[in-house]
Amino acid sequence: MGxxxxxxxxxxxxxxxxxxxxxxxxxxxxxxxxxxxxGHIQLRPGPKEVGPFGLLQTIVDGIKLVGKELITPRxxxxxxxxxxxxxxxxxxxxGFLVLPFGPDMIIRDMNIGxxxxxxxxxxxxxxxxxxxxxSNNKYALLGAVRSVAQNIAxxxxxxxSVMSVVLMVNSMTxxxxxxxxxxxxxxxxQPVAGLIxxxxxxxxxxxxPFDIPEAESELVAGFHTEYTGxxxxxxxxxxxxxxxxxxxxxxxxxxxxxxxxxxxSLGIPGVVWFLVKTYVLIFVIMWVRWTxxxxxxxxxxxxxxxxxxxxxxxxxxxxxxxxxxx
Amino acid sequence: xxxxxxxxxxxxxxxxGMRVTLRRLYKPVVTVQYPRQRVVLSPAFRGxxxxxxxxxxxxxxxxxxxxxxxxxxxxxxxxxxxxxxAKGPKVATQYFIDFSKCSxxxxxxxxxxxxxxxxxxxxxxxxxxxxxSSADLLAKLGESKA
Numbered sequence: 512m513g514x515x516x517x518x519x520x521x522x523x524x525x526x527x528x529x530x531x532x533x534x535x536x537x538x539x540x541x542x543x544x545x546x547x548x549x550g551h552i553q554l555r556p557g558p559k560e561v562g563p564f565g566l567l568q569t570i571v572d573g574i575k576l577v578g579k580e581l582i583t584p585r586x587x588x589x590x591x592x593x594x595x596x597x598x599x600x601x602x603x604x605x606g607f608l609v610l611p612f613g614p615d616m617i618i619r620d621m622n623i624g625x626x627x628x629x630x631x632x633x634x635x636x637x638x639x640x641x642x643x644x645x646s647n648n649k650y651a652l653l654g655a656v657r658s659v660a661q662n663i664a665x666x667x668x669x670x671x672s673v674m675s676v677v678l679m680v681n682s683m684t685x686x687x688x689x690x691x692x693x694x695x696x697x698x699x700x701q702p703v704a705g706l707i708x709x710x711x712x713x714x715x716x717x718x719x720p721f722d723i724p725e726a727e728s729e730l731v732a733g734f735h736t737e738y739t740g741x742x743x744x745x746x747x748x749x750x751x752x753x754x755x756x757x758x759x760x761x762x763x764x765x766x767x768x769x770x771x772x773x774x775x776s777l778g779i780p781g782v783v784w785f786l787v788k789t790y791v792l793i794f795v796i797m798w799v800r801w802t803x804x805x806x807x808x809x810x811x812x813x814x815x816x817x818x819x820x821x822x823x824x825x826x827x828x829x830x831x832x833x834x835x836x837x
Numbered sequence: 838x839x840x841x842x843x844x845x846x847x848x849x850x851x852x853x854g855m856r857v858t859l860r861r862l863y864k865p866v867v868t869v870q871y872p873r874q875r876v877v878l879s880p881a882f883r884g885x886x887x888x889x890x891x892x893x894x895x896x897x898x899x900x901x902x903x904x905x906x907x908x909x910x911x912x913x914x915x916x917x918x919x920x921x922x923a924k925g926p927k928v929a930t931q932y933f934i935d936f937s938k939c940s941x942x943x944x945x946x947x948x949x950x951x952x953x954x955x956x957x958x959x960x961x962x963x964x965x966x967x968x969x970s971s972a973d974l975l976a977k978l979g980e981s982k983a
Binding site for chain 1: 844851853855857858860862863864866867868870917
């Protein structure tokens with residue numbers, strides 16, 4: 512890639528532009544995919560009028576959202592209220608910096624890549640709390656408070672399951688983790704960790720069946736009740752981009768990243784493998800949303816503290832013992 | 838031990854649930870794409886009332902007896918008739934129904950002694966003013982003696 516400071520800057524800027532464009536296109540595609548999957552699972556077609564197969568529906572919805580009035584309730588805390596949607600979207604974009612899209616396609620291959628993604632995704636919770644509190648609305652506040660409790664509870668088994676993989680690879684660098692899955696994907700070596708990761712990732716992104724904070728039918732709209740127009744659009748986009756990041760991390764950690772099965776790429780470029788696997792995982796998350804009812808809040812907390820955490824701790828222990836013995 | 842049994846049984850039920858929705862994913866949709874396809878209506882469908890055109894006479898058999906007008910619980914029917922011949926039946930000259938108040942209960946259809954009223958299968962009824970809901974059933978049949 513050349514040497515000197517100039518080429519590094521160029522790489523960074525190109526990477527940023529690509530990331531921004533990709534996150535928007537991705538959100539567009541995912542909203543359409545969600546509505547189509549939801550439709551067909553419910554034996555109806557989903558959007559199909561706007562554009563071929565309804566593909567332009569999201570764009571048109573975005574235009575509609577932009578045209579709506581941005582209302583700030585008078586008793587709301589103005590600064591926090593306006594900052595919250597921006598705060599929820601920014602950390603998600605940071606997560607793109609370390610994802611291994613292909614063998615040479617990481618914007619910044621940091622040696623704490625895994626830590627970076629999870630540290631920044633926790634910011635989203637702060638933004639939700641800020642939004643809920645600043646709305647001066649008891650439903651929003653309840654949604655935000657529940658979201659904080661849920662996120663904290665499910666962050667622990669999430670990180671513990673990731674630690675099992677990191678223990679095996681002995682590094683937090685994404686490219687090394689993907690490279691060491693050449694012979695066999697980690698999902699076969701660590702099925703329990705993979706399952707726990709997927710469940711906790713669904714909970715972390717506030718997706719059903721763990722979507723109490725948004726609780727469409729219970730809390731009006733949870734923490735984003737008072738948000739209108741593009742501010743709501745930002746929360747929405749952030750949720751789908753978060754889903755992508757979390758699935759991309761799952762592919763890199765458990766499903767071999769950009770490699771084909773058993774290291775054979777079958778002539779297909781690494782990026783395509785990576786994206787296909789990520790979108791299959793996203794489809795699974797959507798499939799789960801339209802299958803199960805929402806979990807009650809106490810069931811949610813019980814599940815995390817009594818089932819997820821002991822299981823992930825046991826898994827970590829067994830991994831450590833096995834690694835020591837081998 | 839109940840702890841692990843719960844986890845395993847619960848987990849298996851989740852998998853079974855996901856299998857159900859997966860199967861639904863590739864079943865054809867059950868909705869009818871309205872403007873391009875229409876629902877097949879059953880013969881018992883109750884559309885707005887109209888006069889039957891009988892095959893033997895080529896017209897209705899309304900004798901303006903007023904049974905329907907008296908039976909209607911909402912009072913939406915207005916019939917008027919005139920005797921054609923000295924010893925013959927009356928024939929309807931005016932037949933108006935105000936559909937904005939008609940509840941499609943069917944009492945008029947049951948009460949008619951010549952069975953000249955029936956339910957149509959019309960549902961694409963759009964009007965732009967209240968006057969559009971008042972229908973002249975004789976004009977619909979093709980003859981108006983107003």
